[in-house]
Amino acid sequence: MPFIDFRSDTVTKPTPEMRRAMSEAEVGDDVYGEDPTVNRLEALAAKMLGKEDALFVTSGTQGNQVAILTHCRPGDEVILEAESHIFLYEAGAAAALAGVQTRPIRGTNGAMDPDDIKKAIRSDDIHHPWSGLVCLENTHNKAGGKVISVETMKAIYHVANERSVPVHLDGARLFNAAVAAGVPVTDFTQYADTVQICLSKGLSAPVGSVLAGSRAFIKEARKWRKRLGGGLRQAGVLAAPGIIALETMVDRLAEDHANARLLANGLAAIPGLSVDVDGVETNIGLCHIHDTGLSNEAFIALLKAAGILASPFDDGVIRFVTHREITTDLVQTALERIKQQLS
Numbered sequence: 001m002p003f004i005d006f007r008s009d010t011v012t013k014p015t016p017e018m019r020r021a022m023s024e025a026e027v028g029d030d031v032y033g034e035d036p037t038v039n040r041l042e043a044l045a046a047k048m049l050g051k052e053d054a055l056f057v058t059s060g061t062q063g064n065q066v067a068i069l070t071h072c073r074p075g076d077e078v079i080l081e082a083e084s085h086i087f088l089y090e091a092g093a094a095a096a097l098a099g100v101q102t103r104p105i106r107g108t109n110g111a112m113d114p115d116d117i118k119k120a121i122r123s124d125d126i127h128h129p130w131s132g133l134v135c136l137e138n139t140h141n142k143a144g145g146k147v148i149s150v151e152t153m154k155a156i157y158h159v160a161n162e163r164s165v166p167v168h169l170d171g172a173r174l175f176n177a178a179v180a181a182g183v184p185v186t187d188f189t190q191y192a193d194t195v196q197i198c199l200s201k202g203l204s205a206p207v208g209s210v211l212a213g214s215r216a217f218i219k220e221a222r223k224w225r226k227r228l229g230g231g232l233r234q235a236g237v238l239a240a241p242g243i244i245a246l247e248t249m250v251d252r253l254a255e256d257h258a259n260a261r262l263l264a265n266g267l268a269a270i271p272g273l274s275v276d277v278d279g280v281e282t283n284i285g286l287c288h289i290h291d292t293g294l295s296n297e298a299f300i301a302l303l304k305a306a307g308i309l310a311s312p313f314d315d316g317v318i319r320f321v322t323h324r325e326i327t328t329d330l331v332q333t334a335l336e337r338i339k340q341q342l343s
């Protein structure tokens with residue numbers, strides 16, 4: 001029996017259609033700009049995200065870091081949310097590679113207060129670093145897949161714009177936000193200069209992300225990608241499933257959201273577990289286990305014994321992520337097994 005795997009939406013495998021597209025993809029040398037499938041993916045992503053141009057990158061981390069490298073100079077300060085992926089989970093790359101200083105701002109449900117950003121943008125004082133960039137994250141992973149509202153993004157964009165500080169959006173799960181909010185993804189991206197989206201999470205492609213922005217920005221970003229060793233050759237075999245991801249996998253994210261709510265409701269009904277059910281806006285649920293008296297390690301071991309995988313997130317908090325390979329039936333099965341294990 002395979003595990004019911006709630007660790008992440010990154011575990012989704014390519015569909016048969018993606019496999020076929022990979023084997024049949026027209027390819028060329030992408031470092032020469034000659035891979036027609038990569039070019040098609042980049043044009044499609046740019047259009048969907050409402051930007052002039054786009055760049056296929058190996059991962060979300062590479063997309064975010066290429067963005068920081070392109071927007072900033074060493075010594076600049078990057079304003080970001082205190083529990084953002086760039087701050088917590090990119091191995092210190094912003095410091096190690098771009099030589100920037102990060103300025104974490106604590107948000108509410110992942111959303112920074114525009115007034116806090118206004119205050120954090122540095123004045124012209126000789127002692128200060130330059131404020132080089134504001135980074136937003138939507139949906140916000142650590143906050144439990146929360147959607148940052150279009151209104152909040154708009155307010156932050158205006159505050160940053162007033163001071164000529166660009167805004168980058170880490171949109172690893174931006175399509176989840178758009179589907180949950182019931183608005184076009186461009187409602188969000190209009191309030192960011194650049195955006196990174198992951199093809200390999202809920203959208204189910206095996207590899208890759210796309211960074212989008214102005215034509216001039218992407219031209220420079222392409223050089224940074226090359227410097228980082230991210231210039232690939234016949235990358236069309238990887239871009240082909242990315243095209244299918246963008247064309248066919250966005251609308252179905254609503255199923256993942258429904259399954260996450262179903263799971264959250266079920267978990268919340270199990271004695272010892274608590275979940276902020278109303279706070280489950282997309283495909284991530286955070287389950288609090290304090291009242292079981294179990295450590296994260298013990299709880300994860302208990303899940304594993306029941307054929308279930310999930311991620312320890314914080315002390316006493318376990319993250320469950322729904323995705324294409326988690327059906328409604330599997331959610332029900334998982335709930336029954338967890339109930340049994342805890343009784």
Ligand SMILES: *Cc1c(COP(=O)(O)O)cnc(C)c1O
Nearest residue numbers: 059060061062085137141170172
């Ligand atoms: C997954 C993720 C990334 C990074 O993507 P990788 O492809 O794993 O490098 C960036 N930001 C957020 C919010 C993510 O969830």
